[in-house]
Amino acid sequence: MSQTVEVKPPPARDERIARRSPVARLLTRPEVGALLGAIVIYIVFFVVAPPFREPSSLSSVLYVSSTYGIPAVAVALLMIGGEFDLSAGVAVTSSALVASMFSYQFTANMWVGVVVSLVVALAIGFINGYLVVKTGIPSFLVTLGTFFMLRGLNLALTKQITGNVGTNDVSNIQGFASAQKVFASTFNIGGVSIRITLLWWILFVIIATWVLLRTHFGNWIFAVGGSAPSSRAVGVPVNKVKIGLFMAVGFMAWFTGMHILFAFNTVQSGIGIGNEFIYIVAAVVGGCLLTGGYGSVIGAAIGAFIFGMANQGIVYAGWNPDWFYFFLGALLLGAILLNNLVRKRAEAMR
Amino acid sequence: MTVSVEEPTTAAPLVRLTDAGKNYGNILALQGVTLEVSGGEVTCVLGDNGAGKSTLIKIIAGLHQHSEGTYEVEGQPVRFTSPREALNHGIATVYQDLAVVPLMPVWRNFFLGNEVRKGPRMDIAFMRGTTKKELLDMGIDLRDVDQPIGTLSGGERQCVAISRAVYFGAKVLILDEPTAALGVKQSGVVLKYILQARERGLGVVFITHNPHHAYPVGDRFLLLKRGRVLGYYRKNEVTRDELTGLMAGGTELEELSHELEATGGAAAAAAHVLEEEVHELGIGHGAPGAQ
């Protein structure tokens, strides 16, 4: 898994540091719990489910992981910044619906619909963020509200405009082919077909990790999540950072929506509900603290990979898929407990 | 980037309040306060809870505006609308609770809001090194500037916040009850840094409700009570009894003096004053009335 490669800070020059073992240092990373969990789950499925060992299976696990992992990149940043977004799952659907219906109804080039959809998705993020910072109401409640509103809008507007619960097929619209190349193409590496979302996912994880650890904006994300009043006191533009993070979630929701649209040509207006929790689960399993100020994008990527493995592995193992959500819940609890333990040990070692 | 403040001999004081007052609606939180802060001087603001100490420093720090009187910085009348504006005039505030983000590494906290950039990214090596060096200059030898600042002791955290303000060019340092939540030993450490900031030529406004902490380090004392000025003294104008009248007992005072003495330099001189005081007041350990 290439996204576990991490940028290590250069060691400080102090002879007392040397006494801290590399293991101790590694254990202070937020994503350690998730990494251990991923290895264990991989081994379990590798042993119990022979089809899981096929390269094509890994490819489809990674594909499923990427469709959840892409929004989880921004959801993790938002959680580190101290906020939630429960509307992210249905915002994915809204984005796909807007692009599809805009281009179809106005017989516009597909790319026009794609851009209009981006503007709408960023606006949803902005409204979420603006309401949270201006009212001071917890983002859990604000985005619960926008979640229901978007869910209603998705169904109502789609039915109003198309007369149907889904959108019309857009594959004949000009620009569809090129947009499909960008958002939903497949290519072969050594006989294994790889979905392009995997590459986008890796790219987003690298960019987000770089921003988080290497730029002043990343410093501000940790700070506003760790203590908004302290950040404000030293001049960090707390409201702008938070609104920006909600808009980043909007962006990733848009991107995922575009993938769904160009992978399936039509969009069902009722999909996406519940996915917001999967993004949050991925972030939490990956070591993000619910209270903000701590976490990692690489961790969230590992979290999404665990989700993808479980999702597909159960099928390969021939288990009853009804157990999937039970398994997911148990995994979440286990991850939270493990992360807690790891963090406490890390603190004690310092 | 560290500023060297020249001794302002004839120049206007860094901060001057004249008859300043503040009301929150119909609550008169502060009335008729006159105060001067010069470089190389520690002004202690003393008073019980609700006396108006926080209100006073919020005016100086730019969080609130005064509703009466005048506020001048280096002779220029000002009316700050944000802490940023005050900061740009060299007035930095270290709040007791608002000083740092506990989960973040020390160096990230040190440069928070003032990150040094190298193109689009931060110059992390420079920031790490500078944090370590600046803290060393203040006498804090941290094993690892990557440790979360929350793992430092309360006193060390205050000191990081103080050296951060000094590094970013503060001329006036406002400390809101930096010792309130600390034990005697940790308080001694913070008092040492207050003296160090003074020696560097900064004007320090030290808020406390504890005269034991104020007397050894202060050059001027402003006593507030229920929003009014109870007294404003230079060190040579105030009798110890007047300040120590508010004291609870001598045991803590003695311990404090030992702490200061151990650190040497100006701190030891302060410790000497403290000891004399304990002796003269007859409130030392085991003395009648010691409580």
Ligand SMILES: Nc1ncnc2c1ncn2[C@@H]1O[C@H](COP(=O)(O)OP(=O)(O)O)[C@@H](O)[C@H]1O
């Ligand atoms: N934002 C505010 N609104 C109304 N009253 C306030 C406010 N802040 C402080 N006060 C009142 O002003 C008085 C002085 O408070 P404060 O400056 O916080 O005192 P201190 O810091 O000395 O304990 C108190 O009576 C307090 O209740």
Ligand SMILES: [Mg+2]
């Ligand atoms: Mg106060």
